[in-house]
Amino acid sequence: MTRLKHYIEYLFVRFLYWLLGTFPEWMMRAVARFLAFIMRFVIHYRSTVIDVNLELAFPEKSKAERKQIKNKFYYHIALFFLEFIRGPKVTDQYLEERIIIEDDTALKKYIGKPVLLVSGHIGEFNLWLMLMVKYLGTHLNVIFKDQRNPYTSQMNVDFRYACGQKPIFSKGAIKKCIELLEAKEYIGFLNDQNPWDRGINVNFFGHEAPTMKGLAIFKEQFDYPILQGYVVRDEQKGMYRFWINELEIEKSDDQETYYKNILQASNDHLEAAVKRFPDQYLWSHRRWRIEYHELEKL
Structure with missing residues (x-):
């Protein structure tokens, strides 16, 4: 029964990916606005979490300013999902x-060199x-969380390969990454996941953030x-912006201090990007x- 349920879910997701992938850009934006309205005002998707996070990050902003960021965020996440489907x-x-x-x-500067x-x-x-x-001219290894549904999991694996x-x-x-880095392969990290008790606490917007x-x-x-960069949407120009920088890390003979210096430099770079967008x-x-x-x- 579980296998049948998983297969039905897979067929639905595959159809959804196909359907949304056929939409022209203007239609994607219209759908994104509709989805943003549903998430914001109907299902209140993680509304409290978003409010708390924005207050932690921007206590100097007024409630109206934080509300404006929140409304734009819902549109962004909806459009991100639709654009993600178009990836291949x-x-x-x-x-x-x-x-x-x-x-x-x-x-x-580092093309062809391990980074x-x-x-x-x-x-x-x-x-x-x-x-x-595109820049590297070869594939990029990315950490991927396996899913309970084996059919959608394999679909996502195929999607990544595409x-x-x-x-x-x-x-x-970690063991696999070490093997790949020893072979001088490239790995892409999204380093702002919250591992809770398995991470190291460093500062992010003035508050302790497990990293x-x-x-x-x-x-x-x-x-x-370490090269850290981003691609962000420029709504005014209908384009995207990309920048990437080499992180400057303060050396230390103490391992714990050195680890914190590395992760703090990464968090600081991300914080600057978030303040901008x-x-x-x-x-x-x-x-x-x-x-x-x-x-x-509450």
């Missing part, structure tokens, strides 16, 4: 025509992954340069070390 159809020509390159000096590539849950991070594939990405399953990911320590482990072991960060993400579940009950 995105060509190099599309990337060249639609992305404004603000700064790619660091990336060009650690980092982004965060801001803007069009799936486009960022595809842009990295986008030039090679999935690394989250179970045993995955994999990046710090890999930096210490291989000492590859506040409506395009994943505010529905439980980022900080607070009891979100208790707050959602």
Whole structure:
């Protein structure tokens, strides 16, 4: 019975991906506005989490300003989902025509050399992954969480391959990443996941934020340069913007201090990007070390 249920779910998801993938851009934006309205005013998708996060990040802003960011965020996340589905159809020509390159000096400097590539849950991070594939001229390994439904899980694996990405399953990911880095393969990290008690606490918008320590482990072991960048949407121009920089890490003989320096540098870089494009960060993400579940009950 479970297998049949999974297969029906898979057929529905596959049909949905096909249908939405046929929409022209103007229709995608119209659908995104509709979905944003549903999430914001009908189902109130993670409304409390978003409110709490925005107040933590921007206490200096008025309630009206934070409300405006919240409303724009719902539109952003809806449009991101629709654009994500189009991933396999995105060509190099599309990337060249639609992305404004603000700064790619660091990336060009290290082409053909081993690096650690980092982004965060801001803007069009799936486009960022595809842009990295274009620059590098080879596939990019990405950490991938397996799903309970084997059919949709395999569909997502195939989807990643079609986008030039090679999935690394989250179970045993650190060991696999070390093997890949030893072979000088490229890995793309989204380093603002909240691992709770399995991470290292560093500052993000003035508050303690548990941060995955994999990046710090890999930096210490291989000492590859860390390049961190983003692709964000420029609504006024109907384009995207891309920039990437090499992180400057303060050295330390103490491992714990060095790990914190690495992760703090990454968080600081992301924070600067979020301040620039506040409506395009994943505010529905439980980022900080607070009891979100208790707050959602209020």
